[in-house]
Amino acid sequence: MLVGELLAHAGMDEGKEVTWLPSYGPEQRGGTANCAVVVADEPIASPLLTEPQSAIVFNRQSFDKFAPLVAKGGLLIVDSTLVESRCDRSDIETVYIPATDIASELGNSKFTNMVLLGVYLSKVGPVRLDSVFGALEVYLTGKKSSLIEVNRRAIQAGIDYVMTKSDSVG
């Protein structure tokens, strides 16, 4: 949810059109909690993502639900610490990254989402990295502002992983 908000906010700051649509039912408390983000240069008609160009999945249930939906030629990013499954689709690119392990090394598995966001930004980049860093400062204020630096490092760790040892299947 936060990763989606950061993307939407960064897009807005760049003058792009954005929508952020959450799952707001009981799944918000776990399972396949998700949000759909559209970043576009033109006004957005449908905010639904029936065929997302990219999906970032954080757990097994979300892998099962969203991997089949990714549009042909699209991108699937998987936290391989928590998801053992492998995607059997050959018409999309899949990136496996032990994001939870990397985040734990940075101090807390709560930064897993930022590691995965880093992967997404280096692979797709609909918004600039500095815009995302700017959005972090909007969301992490007051006491939480001390967390900006470690979140930035987690995003950078995701980017570095793609550059150096990404286990990508496409």
Added chain:
Amino acid sequence: MSEKVLMKGAEALAEGAIRAGCRYYFGYPITPQNETPEYMSRRMPEVGGRFVQAESEIASINMVYGAACAGVRVMTSSSSPGISLMQEGISYISGSNVPCVVMNVMRGGPGLGNIAPAQADYFQAVKGGGNGDHRRIVLAPSSIQEGVDLFVDAFDLAEKYRMVVMIITDGLIGQMMEPVEFKTTVDVSTLVTPEWATTGRHGRTHPNIITSLTLDAAGLEKWNLALQRKYADVEAAESRLEEYLMDDADYAIIAYGIMARIAKTTVKLAREKGIRLGLLRPITVWPFPRKQIQSYAGRLKGSLTVELAYRQLFEDVQLTLCDRMPLGWYGRGGGVVPGPREILQAFEEQLLKGR
């Protein structure tokens, strides 16, 4: 402030109401619009307004009735089952000729249903609900920005015609976020207390009495006829329609609110295939933009009505177009929201095949 901010629909609409001069909010929580009362509870004290979480929806609407009688900008919001509970109050407010705004963030029904997006309260909003011959102006935004902008119109229209203005939206617009700009801020110090308001006699010779009770039949008929004249004025002056890519269109999708927005993508998909499809989007569903839509009779080869309900909007389309063009219909219920391709498929099956 005129720069864009990223806000959730239910919060942006609350801020839109405050910018439109609303200073009194009475409500009771229900998903998917809980962020509206939550936001109001925080913002109303900041702007010198009043927020009350009532003990029920019935209490909320009657508090709205009371504040409306005092001539202030007042609103409530709820979602489908909560709006059902408010129908008695809405009828009383309508029968009393006082203005207010009611927002319904529609969810799946009937009954408790679920919290997913729906448009199944169309009949309730447009045709009925409470007892007696009364109408509401019903505005149906298809984006958060439009909802914010329409709040200013909602209060202006409510006061101009002394009637209930209802804003109908859905869980999807309520829960999504998009950038929004607050273009207008009404200066509440410029708002004048109407002469009919029940705020004390202040030296006036006669008392102001507001009631929906008229025991004498002839008297009540006269009162009804006055209401009917007012509704006729609204129908003549206030209907609104967005026409999207209609200049060269052979076919039209007719939809409102979130479904119109999703159908815009369907229109683009159809045009990529060389089908000249456009969109007719009622912004007011009452008064229904009958004349504007009728002007397409004879110019179109057909239309597909799309809604998150079962043949409710479609009934108004049928009343408007009768047999003057082939009329297709595609609707989903229970909180299921179809994507642009499903709508295109329904369009092709119903209006293109075998023709």
